[in-house]
Amino acid sequence: MISCTRRIQFCAGHRVMGHENCCARMHGHNYVVFFEATAEQLDGIGRVIDFSVLKEKLGGWIDQYWDHGFIAFRDDTEAIRAIESTSGHRLFLLPRNPTAENMADHLLRVVCPKQLEGTGVQVRRVVVHETENCYAEVIL
Numbered sequence: 001m002i003s004c005t006r007r008i009q010f011c012a013g014h015r016v017m018g019h020e021n022c023c024a025r026m027h028g029h030n031y032v033v034f035f036e037a038t039a040e041q042l043d044g045i046g047r048v049i050d051f052s053v054l055k056e057k058l059g060g061w062i063d064q065y066w067d068h069g070f071i072a073f074r075d076d077t078e079a080i081r082a083i084e085s086t087s088g089h090r091l092f093l094l095p096r097n098p099t100a101e102n103m104a105d106h107l108l109r110v111v112c113p114k115q116l117e118g119t120g121v122q123v124r125r126v127v128v129h130e131t132e133n134c135y136a137e138v139i140l
Contacts, residue, residue: 003038003124004047006054010067014098017076026070026079029130033062033107036125037116049121057115058107058123065090071098100136104128108138 013028039048069090072079083091096102104126112123129135
């Protein structure tokens with residue numbers, strides 16, 4: 001197995017519903033995501049996949065749905081109402097609480113397979129940094 005990794009940065013707001021401390025409040029992060037893509041063999045010029053394809057397909061999805069938006073748990077009616085009450089804000093409803101762990105899992109199991117369909121490449125690992133010091137990792 002051969003792998004390559006693409007780093008993508010974005011800014012977004014969230015809150016962790018039910019959190020015992022300050023993360024229960026609406027706030028934001030400068031996220032950094034690492035996507036590790038794998039293939040059984042390299043392509044004709046010696047790559048798993050061109051880094052620009054990962055940027056276009058995975059970074060493009062993040063730009064469209066998460067960047068400069070608010071990521072909310074679909075059951076968090078309070079946060080959803082607050083965001084929807086102001087005009088022009090992007091809102092993405094995640095099926096689970098938007099922790100770094102759940103965001104990484106959603107990217108790995110839902111977003112990556114759809115975005116990379118037909119490429120012969122699979123993302124096997126996603127790392128989501130909320131801060132320089134805190135990150136979550138999901139591996140297939």
